[in-house]
Amino acid sequence: MNNSTPIYVGIDGGGSKCSAMLFNAQGVVLSQGVAGSANAARDFSKTLRSVVESVQLALINAGYGTDHMRHLQVGAGLAGACVPSVNAQLKAWQHPFANFNVTSDLVTACYGAHAGKDGALLIVGTGSSAARMQNHKLKQFGGHGFILGDKGSGAWFGRAAVTSTLEALDGLIPLSDLHGMVLNKLNINGSADLVQTMINASPSQFTAFAPDIIELAQLNELTALNLVKEGAAYLDKLCLRTLHGTSLSLVLMGGLAPSIEPWFSPVLRERIIKAQAGPEWGAMRLLQTPQLMAC
C-alpha cells in the first residue's frame, strides 16, 4: 500500500455479522471482509473484535498486510452504537486505525440506501426500526429492542407464535396449524418442553420461525394471518409516521422485507424505492463528513 493513497473503510455491523469494505478515494470497492456479530449494546468487546477482524480480512482480500491498519480511515455503522453509554465507550476506544468514526447502523444504512441524499428507511429482520435522513439529520422511529419494542420483526413474530402455542396448549385458544408448525420445528409436544427450549432463546432463534409464519399467513391460516396483519399494521404505521410531512422515498432492508412488503398499504407501497448503495458505502461516505456521524 502506498501510504500517500488514501484508503477508506466502511463498516456495517449488526446482530448477525460485521462487514467491512475497502474503498479508494473515488468510492470504488476494493475488497470486503466479513466477521462475526457486532451489536455494540449487546456485546461490546465482541463488537470491537468483529470490527478489527472484518477490516483485517478486507485488507488481506485486497492484497495488503494487516499492519496497514494504522493508515486506514474507518467509518462504521454499528447496531447499538447510539445508546449513550455505548457511544461513550466507542469514542474512548483505543482503535488501531488512523481514524475511526462511528454511528448507528441505521444512520449509515439510510445514508447508503439513498446514496447520500435525503430519504427514509425501514429495516425489518431480527429487529425492526425506521429512520429518515433530512438535511443530513437522522431521526429514528421504532426499534427499542426485543424486550421493549421491535414489533413486526422476525423475533417479535417468533415469540408471538411461541406464546400463542403455549396458550393453545393451555386450552385457552384452539390449536392451529401455526402451533403445529412451532412444535414440529422444535420436535416437542408439551408446554414444559416448549418453555424450557425457548425461555432463554436469542432473538435470532425466535426469528427462525418467521418465514414459516408468513408462509402460513399467505395460505390464509388464521392464527398466522392475525399475527402477520398485526405486525405489518404496526410497521405500516411506523413507516407512514417516518414519512409524515415529507416527500421522501422509502427503502426497505432486512431479511423479512421482501415477504412483509406485500402486506403494506397501497399509500405506503407507492413510496418504496430500491436501495441506491449499501450501508458500507454509507459508512465510508459519512466518515468524510464526521459532523454527520452524530447519534
Added chain:
Amino acid sequence: MNNSTPIYVGIDGGGSKCSAMLFNAQGVVLSQGVAGSANAARDFSKTLRSVVESVQLALINAGYGTDHMRHLQVGAGLAGACVPSVNAQLKAWQHPFANFNVTSDLVTACYGAHAGKDGALLIVGTGSSAARMQNHKLKQFGGHGFILGDKGSGAWFGRAAVTSTLEALDGLIPLSDLHGMVLNKLNINGSADLVQTMINASPSQFTAFAPDIIELAQLNELTALNLVKEGAAYLDKLCLRTLHGTSLSLVLMGGLAPSIEPWFSPVLRERIIKAQAGPEWGAMRLLQTPQLMAC
C-alpha cells in the same frame, strides 16, 4: 430438641423471598424464618442457600440450635422446581436435612389455600399462573415466565406500559397520562434514556409500575384502562379454563390479586373464596404424602 418428637418444616420459595415454617406433629406453627429469593430455575445455588438459611432462621426463632437441621422433615414448594432439568438437580441435592421433598410453589400454594382439599388457585404478582388440584393431582395453566407468558402479571403490565410509552414518544399514538407516569417515575423524558434504563430491567422492576397502572385505570385513563382490561380478560379466561368442568372454588394469591379481582367477570367472581391456609402449611402437609409431590 427432643429427637423423638418429629419436627416438620414447610417452605415456600419464590422470586422475592423464601419462607420456612416449623410445625409440630399436630400442624401447629412453632416459628418462621425468611431468607432471600428462591426461584430454582433462575438461580439454583442461590435457591439452595435461601432454603438452608430460612430453615436455620426458623430453628433459631424456635429456640433450637442449627445443628438440629439433620433431624428435620422438610417439604418445599419452590418456583421453577418442576422445570424438568431443575427438578433433577433438586432431587440430586445432598441436603442437610433428615428428609427433603420438593415440588413447585404452585402445588404447595394450591394445597395450602384449600387446606388439603380439591380447589383452584390464581397467583398474580410479578408473574401469573393458575392451577387446580383434583384428586390430589395438580394441573397447571398459564405461567411460562416473563418472556413467553405471564400475561396479566405485574411484569407484563409494566413492560406493556413502557412499550406503549415508547410508541407514544415515536408519535405512533397520543401521549397519555399513563406515559407521563412512566417517565415521571423514572425521571427521564426521551426514548433513548427510557430504553437504556429498562432494556435489562428485571421482572420485579417492571412490576413496580403495576399499582400506578391499575390506579390510573380506576380513574378511567384510557391507555391504562385498555391495558388492565386486556390483562384482566386473559386472567379471567385462564381461571375459567382452570375451573372448567369442575365445581371447585378459586383462591386468589399474589400482590396484584386484590386490585385485579374487581375487573373479573361476575361468573368468575362468585367462585372466589379466601385462602384456608398458607403455602408453608401446604408444603408441610404434602411432605407427609410424598407421592403427591410429583410435578
